[in-house]
Amino acid sequence: MSAKTIPMYKRPKGLTDVRTHYCAGCGHGIIHKLIAEALEELEVLDRTILIAPVGCAVLAYKYIEVDGLEAAHGRAPAVATGLKRALPDKMVISYQGDGDLLAIGTGETIHTANRGEDITIIFVNNAVYGMTGGQMAPTTLEGQKTLTSPYGRNPAEVGFPIRACELLDTLESPVYIERTSVHNPASVRKTKKAILKALKYQKEGLGYSFVEILSMCPTNLGVEPVVGADWVKDAMIPWFPLKKFRDRPEEKKEEKQAS
Amino acid sequence: MSKTVLMKGNEALAEAAIIAGCRQYFAYPITPQNEIPAYMSRRMPEVGGTFLQAESELAAISMVLGAAAGGVRAMTSSSSPGMALKQEGISYIAGSELPCVLVNVMRGGPGLGAIAGAQGDYFQATRGGGNGDYRTIVLAPGSAQELADFTVDAFDLADQYRIPVLILADGYIGQMSEPVVLPEPTGKTFEKPWALTGAKGRSKNIIASLKLIPDNALEEHNLHLQEKYDLISENIRRIDTYHTDNAEWLIVAYGTAARIARKAVDRLRDEGVKAGLFRPLSLWPFPDRELHEIARNAGKVLTVEMSMGQLVEDVKLSVNGEVEVDLYGRAGGAVPALDDIIERINSYERENHTHVQAS
Ligand SMILES: Cc1ncc(C[n+]2csc(CCOP(=O)(O)OP(=O)(O)O)c2C)c(N)n1
Ligand code: SF4
Numbered sequence A: 001m002s003a004k005t006i007p008m009y010k011r012p013k014g015l016t017d018v019r020t021h022y023c024a025g026c027g028h029g030i031i032h033k034l035i036a037e038a039l040e041e042l043e044v045l046d047r048t049i050l051i052a053p054v055g056c057a058v059l060a061y062k063y064i065e066v067d068g069l070e071a072a073h074g075r076a077p078a079v080a081t082g083l084k085r086a087l088p089d090k091m092v093i094s095y096q097g098d099g100d101l102l103a104i105g106t107g108e109t110i111h112t113a114n115r116g117e118d119i120t121i122i123f124v125n126n127a128v129y130g131m132t133g134g135q136m137a138p139t140t141l142e143g144q145k146t147l148t149s150p151y152g153r154n155p156a157e158v159g160f161p162i163r164a165c166e167l168l169d170t171l172e173s174p175v176y177i178e179r180t181s182v183h184n185p186a187s188v189r190k191t192k193k194a195i196l197k198a199l200k201y202q203k204e205g206l207g208y209s210f211v212e213i214l215s216m217c218p219t220n221l222g223v224e225p226v227v228g229a230d231w232v233k234d235a236m237i238p239w240f241p242l243k244k245f246r247d248r249p250e251e252k253k254e255e256k257q258a259s
Numbered sequence B: 001m002s003k004t005v006l007m008k009g010n011e012a013l014a015e016a017a018i019i020a021g022c023r024q025y026f027a028y029p030i031t032p033q034n035e036i037p038a039y040m041s042r043r044m045p046e047v048g049g050t051f052l053q054a055e056s057e058l059a060a061i062s063m064v065l066g067a068a069a070g071g072v073r074a075m076t077s078s079s080s081p082g083m084a085l086k087q088e089g090i091s092y093i094a095g096s097e098l099p100c101v102l103v104n105v106m107r108g109g110p111g112l113g114a115i116a117g118a119q120g121d122y123f124q125a126t127r128g129g130g131n132g133d134y135r136t137i138v139l140a141p142g143s144a145q146e147l148a149d150f151t152v153d154a155f156d157l158a159d160q161y162r163i164p165v166l167i168l169a170d171g172y173i174g175q176m177s178e179p180v181v182l183p184e185p186t187g188k189t190f191e192k193p194w195a196l197t198g199a200k201g202r203s204k205n206i207i208a209s210l211k212l213i214p215d216n217a218l219e220e221h222n223l224h225l226q227e228k229y230d231l232i233s234e235n236i237r238r239i240d241t242y243h244t245d246n247a248e249w250l251i252v253a254y255g256t257a258a259r260i261a262r263k264a265v266d267r268l269r270d271e272g273v274k275a276g277l278f279r280p281l282s283l284w285p286f287p288d289r290e291l292h293e294i295a296r297n298a299g300k301v302l303t304v305e306m307s308m309g310q311l312v313e314d315v316k317l318s319v320n321g322e323v324e325v326d327l328y329g330r331a332g333g334a335v336p337a338l339d340d341i342i343e344r345i346n347s348y349e350r351e352n353h354t355h356v357q358a359s
């Protein structure tokens, strides 16, 4: 085969060959692909269990070629905790949206991070409740209009959008916390790196990793896919800065050896 | 190995869970079941298992779901207000057909109520407090010994039918110290090809209660569940009877109420009234045919419960209008008084009653 015919862009082995139910321009599909690639590269597809949230990604297990489990709305980190404690040599991913992770599941989010469970959280922040038709989320931006904030989010009434990474960065246990985005190819590549790193740390048994990914929901924003991506850059990133908050595998390795 | 030990009911249950091979236990503290997490926090590390104090009952039951999905034996325990929170997860576990054991050491309600033992969660336990058409097997122990024995059994039933099994106890039984002969492991094993252990050498497994495609998938799933529930209803008929053979008065009670009712039967018989006790050991499935048969022969039934008319509904459904049924219920942590049970029956006898009916 000549170099020219080697496909540079292909469907990863871990991504099921079906059409997803996601809207055009949605970030979920991109993120699924990155997870599938990372699992394939780490050679852990056959020992990974993906926990799907209640949210637009409720069928995520249909699209990624690993064992799949469902959790009640917001409870994915607790389900992941139970599964990982029972089967510590498996890889467990908790995939969650902003309503799931920061509203109904806030308790589970904080305590799972605080215990430093050896799991990976993939947090897809699209600033809205996608699945239920576009209600205000805990991460909906100030002034952003949604079904349930028709005059725009008013912080005086409902508070400011919550920054998950910053919140979790106050806890001692997590090994890795980073916020990335998927609004353009360069940021997608960075997100891939972050997901890969988080999963690698789990493979090495280093504990809790949290990757927040700013993502597009053009449907509920009522805009074209391209505009949706620009909105992530122009509106979301100023409030949710892309940043590595925590990355301390060496410390975790030492702790592991000491214990 | 059949050594008798003095144990609190809650501790006998906890040790029995370990005997049954439970190695994953998740719970949030609440009285009157606190001996269970305390015991597990000591014992689980000794046997290489997990004890985890969850951040809430919502989380604890979800942890059980996760562990059960991995194919291992998992348990959670709580008391009434905590059980209310667990209903979310129980519905998901039932819908996902996962096996697990749940324990409710009931206390008085509604709301925060009080910490003394009660039986006010009968409806919640037997009708299902979560959403959707689902069932859980409900076992009703009446002593520390039964707490231990039923727990070992519960794990086998859960695995056999892929269903949550609830041990419905009350604070008095949980807290009382009694002689117990710890049960032996049953040695039964169950294949779990559905478990999520990673798709190695097989196609991937998915465990979910969501059924979207095709359009009738959810009804099909419900019909499948119903078939299973019908099978369980055929197979699980658990009762204990005391002096029912020639009884003219039948008392129906479970748990602590049944212990008092049993004494009432003795006293009534001493006084010349032919009383008997029917004690359902499974509350779902409820042993309706068995009760019907015995109640019909007796002719008069008094339901004694530590709630204000919950068990009596199943008693009435069982006798289907053919037998007259009265109710003596106490609530809020009060236990039925022996004298009151006796007097209730004696007063009917004195008045040469024409009918017996719960108001
Ligand atoms: C207990 C419960 N409450 C509410 C819902 C309805 N519901 C489904 S998804 C969802 C919000 C999901 O939003 P998010 O987590 O941000 O995910 P997205 O769809 O945006 O990816 C809600 C409120 C539910 N399924 N269960
Ligand atoms: S509603 Fe939004 S989050 Fe849901 S699939 Fe469509 S674009 Fe994606």
Ligand SMILES: [Mg+2]
Pocket (backbone or CB within 6 Å): A097, A098, A099, A124, A125, A126, A127, A128, A129, A130, A137
């Ligand atoms: Mg969202």
